[in-house]
Amino acid sequence: MATERAIFAGGCFWCMVQPFEEQAGIQAVTSGYIGGEISDPTYEQVKRGTSGHYEAVEILFDPTLYKYTQLLDLFWPQIDPTDPDGQFHDRGSQYRTAIFYVNDEQKELATKSKIELESSGRFKQPIVTEIKPATTFYPAEAEHQQFYKTNPAYYKTDRKASGRDEFIRHHWE
Template sequence: MVIREATFGGGCFWCLEAVFQALAGVESVQSGYAGGQVANPTYQQVCTGTTGHAEVVQLAFDTKRIDYRTLLDVFFTIHDPTTRDRQGADVGSQYRSVIFYHDDDQREQAEQIIARLNAGHLWPAPLVTQVAPLPTVYPAERYHQDYYRRYPHQGYCQAVIAPKLAKLRHHFRERLA
């Protein structure tokens, strides 16, 4: 087992958390905040849009079971990387599309896939996903962790997260845990 980490932001962290938890080879997923100027921000602070943080998930994954490229493919399949500071009804810089790379290999792979997706015109607009070095990631409050697993019938989970999981099952069935 070779464990590495990856950090993604693409809308509400509840969505990303539920999707990545469903993948074989992803050992853990933690929701948090990254990319801002305030140490140890709270959810309420991040929601103001003034801290500069994005809602992110930090994954630990087993490279013997799933590779970083596959994680990128999933990331770009389950969110809209063409909308700046928004995912559906979730609006604000905390919902931006961002990849925080842990090393040069992750940066290169992220840049390559973004270039490929833009060249292929698979989206109706150019991708706005930021690729930036990993800053400090602050864990989100406990009540944000494992949100979908704890509240699968909650309205937001049914309306927003469940369709992303259905998309994951459709496109990545062979990768599910």
């Protein structure tokens, strides 16, 4: 079985696991941190917004069953790509959106998808989601993995309060 890796920052990583995990061909989705200045950051360090890290998800997928372009098509409707300061009720640099490419093909496909979104007219504001080279991805602590499954009541309450689903319905459906 072939395995490739993709990394997306879409605000709170708790909300980014389930949409990807439910797809055939996805082997694993791990919540974690990328892009900061310190090694092995903790949730508390990242949450303070001073480490430079993004909350992100690392996706291992079988490209013969699920293409990278399909991951991109699923990523964009999970976020507000026009918000430079976070996502929904989560504010701060750690909640910015980005696509972290692991090879030149991913960079090319991510750039193309961003250009297509910009030219679609779906949003009046500029698309600010960055496309950046992947650096070291640090898995988050165990209590943050599969959070929607291990803490379903809290997850549902937090997600509803965030405004993410309302935004998705208004802008993407």
